[in-house]
Amino acid sequence: MEHARSEPQSFAPTGLQSKDGPRSGTGGSGSSISESVTRGKEAIGTAASEAMNSAGSDLQSLRADLNSLKDTVAKFVSQAGNEAAKSAREVTSNVAEQVGGVASDLADKGTEMASAAIEQAKSFASELENMARRNPIGALAGAVMIGVLIGLMGRRS
Numbered sequence: 001m002e003h004a005r006s007e008p009q010s011f012a013p014t015g016l017q018s019k020d021g022p023r024s025g026t027g028g029s030g031s032s033i034s035e036s037v038t039r040g041k042e043a044i045g046t047a048a049s050e051a052m053n054s055a056g057s058d059l060q061s062l063r064a065d066l067n068s069l070k071d072t073v074a075k076f077v078s079q080a081g082n083e084a085a086k087s088a089r090e091v092t093s094n095v096a097e098q099v100g101g102v103a104s105d106l107a108d109k110g111t112e113m114a115s116a117a118i119e120q121a122k123s124f125a126s127e128l129e130n131m132a133r134r135n136p137i138g139a140l141a142g143a144v145m146i147g148v149l150i151g152l153m154g155r156r157s
Helices: 028-134 135-154
Strands: none
Touching: 028 135
């Protein structure tokens, strides 16, 4: 804070400045004491007023700085939130792509396994058909035996 300096003030009464001068004030020395007190009061009032003005301007400056800081923090939080949301979207997208890829691979493998099972069932059925054509009585005996086994299992349950 800056203080304007006025001319040096002497707070000692002029009549009391020398050791040899009279100590009791009559006439001129009484008025010089009151003038000194008045000048002292004015100097203190001026200094206090300047200090208040300086403090007021410092307070305004501090308010402006705090408002600027508030705006900066708000922008930072907003940007951080946007970046977090963007990162979350990217991670979700990447996970979805990977899960989709794995699901597609599993579906392809399932289809391949089903195709292989169908082919084996067809080859087994054609082999049974060939056996039945070569040995029809054995095929009938095998069918009767399978039927009896299924009947027995059905009774136990």
